[in-house]
Amino acid sequence: AQTVTQSQPEMSVQEAETVTLSCTYDTSESDYYLFWYKQPPSRQMILVIRQEAYKQQNATENRFSVNFQKAAKSFSLKISDSQLGDAAMYFCAYRRSGGSQGNLIFGKGTKLSVKP
Amino acid sequence: KAGVTQTPRYLIKTRGQQVTLSCSPISGHRSVSWYQQTPGQGLQFLFEYFSETQRNKGNFPGRFSGRQFSNSRSEMNVSTLELGDSALYLCASSLVFGQVYEQYFGPGTRLTVT
Numbered sequence: 001a002q003t004v005t006q007s008q009p010e011m012s013v014q015e016a017e018t019v020t021l022s023c024t025y026d027t028s029e030s031d032y033y034l035f036w037y038k039q040p041p042s043r044q045m046i047l048v049i050r051q052e053a054y055k056q057q058n059a060t061e062n063r064f065s066v067n068f069q070k071a072a073k074s075f076s077l078k079i080s081d082s083q084l085g086d087a088a089m090y091f092c093a094y095r096r097s098g099g100s101q102g103n104l105i106f107g108k109g110t111k112l113s114v115k116p
Numbered sequence: 117k118a119g120v121t122q123t124p125r126y127l128i129k130t131r132g133q134q135v136t137l138s139c140s141p142i143s144g145h146r147s148v149s150w151y152q153q154t155p156g157q158g159l160q161f162l163f164e165y166f167s168e169t170q171r172n173k174g175n176f177p178g179r180f181s182g183r184q185f186s187n188s189r190s191e192m193n194v195s196t197l198e199l200g201d202s203a204l205y206l207c208a209s210s211l212v213f214g215q216v217y218e219q220y221f222g223p224g225t226r227l228t229v230t
Binding site for chain 2: 037042043044045046047050091103104105106107108109
């Protein structure tokens with residue numbers, strides 16, 4: 001069974017600084033998708049960034065980028081120029097390719113605090 | 117375009133009762149998934165519906181069930197509520213089944229069982 005591990009329950013960053021959130025996963029499949037979701041205090045889950053396992057190039061979305069290391073099964077999220085609005089729970093998620101797209105497997109989450 | 121809506125937003129029930137939660141997907145989205153979020157277990161997949169058929173089911177007891185209507189709206193039902201069912205229930209919709217499209221989550225229904 002696939003598992004997703006986020007080893008940092010909490011992280012803190014100074015406003016305008018850069019922070020990296022870690023995620024590792026375990027799977028025997030070669031084709032899959034990885035996601036980072038943000039859940040602010042409002043509890044609305046928002047997709048931050050997505051990475052297809054078959055793509056070697058790391059995904060980027062504005063201030064958010066990932067470091068995808070397929071062999072190491074690592075998928076970290078880097079937030080540059082952190083803003084107060086980035087404070088939230090961040091969840092790393094895995095989904096296998098094909099079949100169901102609903103079956104996301106989530107990590108336990110990392111609570112990010114942003115200090116002014 | 118309106119987002120995913122879930123009703124009710126908050127619910128308090130007592131043990132032994134049953135509850136029905138509703139989810140309206142984004143217009144045009146045909147796949148609906150449900151997740152349970154608790155502090156202890158985190159986010160866990162419940163089930164996914166597409167074209168009124170359950171396509172996948174997570175590891176939850178039979179007390180948890182769901183259905184999808186022809187307009188893609190979905191309901192989930194929990195019978196014989198237990199204290200451990202207290203959780204945030206999230207619904208997510210996506211365009212189709214079997215392809216990689218982002219899931220869009222609703223705000224959730226906070227269920228408290230006393």
